[in-house]
Amino acid sequence: MKDSPILIIGKNGKTGLRVEQRLQALGYATRGVSRSTSAAFDWEDQGSWPAAMAGIRSAYVTFHPDLASPTAEQTIRDFVALAAELGLEHLVLLSGRGEDGARRAEVGLQQGGLDWTIVRSSWFMQNFSENFMIEGILNGELSECVAAISEATGYPVQYAQIPIEDFIDALRGQCAPESLLWLMHELFTVVFDGRNSKPTTGVEEALGRPATDFSEYLRKVMATGAWDRSGMQQQA
Ligand SMILES: NC(=O)c1ccc[n+]([C@@H]2O[C@H](COP(=O)([O-])OP(=O)(O)OC[C@H]3O[C@@H](n4cnc5c(N)ncnc54)[C@H](OP(=O)(O)O)[C@@H]3O)[C@@H](O)[C@H]2O)c1
Structure with missing residues (x-):
């Protein structure tokens, strides 16, 4: 998938920053987005999603404010549906360990029909x-x-x-x-x-x-x- 950039949602976040740097060091093109980037991506504004996702095949996804929050499951389902429509093939979702709400959002990804990877992390020391x-x-x-x-x-x-x-x-x-x-x-x-x-x-x-x-x-x-x-x- 080196021919299309990898989307990083949460470009300046604790993991997004590191994931983007390491992908670039490996020679991958990336498109890092958040509310403050020029192709802005805001979880609370679905209208901002298509432009940020155009031309992308795979994405590293960090949700905000937290994957355990009550709105996360439906928002992730909406996001995965749009990703499928736009031709994305593989989504990597950062999740949280021991959180029922995060688990429900994970299922939303798993049922979306795309290749998926879930990184289920515990509390970050950072x-x-x-x-x-x-x-x-x-x-x-x-x-x-x-x-x-x-x-x-x-x-x-x-x-x-x-x-x-x-x-x-x-x-x-x-x-x-x-x-x-x-x-x-x-x-x-x-x-x-x-x-x-x-x-x-x-x-x-x-x-x-x-x-x-x-x-x-x-x-x-x-x-x-x-x-x-x-x-x-x-x-x-
Ligand atoms: N923190 C933990 O210990 C931990 C552990 C396990 C799992 N997780 C999961 O990791 C995910 C990220 O959490 P995190 O604490 O690591 O945060 P983070 O990735 O450090 O997030 C901070 C970034 O989120 C962006 N952001 C804020 N509101 C946004 C919005 N409405 N739409 C898009 N981007 C937004 C901000 O950039 P802008 O201001 O530029 O938008 C900011 O740079 C969560 O879903 C959480 O469940 C966290």
Whole structure:
């Protein structure tokens, strides 16, 4: 399929960025899209989909806000139907482990009649350094794993346990959208209930090497400066 570009939905996301870079390094042409690209792709605007998908045979698909969210299954079904109509042959869908909503969206892909691959990932460590949790780390307060992060960064990061409803209320007070409130509630009451605590052998089976462990991840993030608070301290 090197004759047509591979579509990457979520070009600047945690995995989309890396998938695009690695495909390009292997000599594949890519078309990375999201709401901010010039051929824009917005999951909430189906009118934006056909132009982004024109001339494409295969795609790496990351959904937003989360494949477990209530709208995901139908949206993925609509997306797969359009992909079939436009002549796409193979879709790779990023999914989440232990999430019923994500599983329903996966079935939507599997029933769509195209070749498919599902990458069913657990919680990304990069949420601590590239996502909404970086703010909690920089402010010195967050959830589990903080002892290891605190040791690596050299500044105190505390685990403050608060009732989930207080956390949701605080987010609501910051005008967070309802979809994010739903996602945070689902995350802390379902995804983090222990069902995903044991690593699987999937990474090793797929890549022929063990998954990166948390200490290696810490070492890599420290090298990027993502948790460097020197700028914040100067402003204080
Ligand atoms: N985070 C995890 O730990 C994790 C684990 C397993 C599975 N997953 C799955 O991975 C998928 C992606 O989640 P992620 O956390 O890794 O996010 P991500 O890929 O890092 O997503 C961030 C990107 O989404 C784009 N985006 C935001 N709203 C969009 C919209 N309406 N339409 C199109 N693009 C939009 C943004 O770019 P623009 O601002 O340019 O649009 C942003 O760069 C989700 O479906 C989730 O279920 C996540």
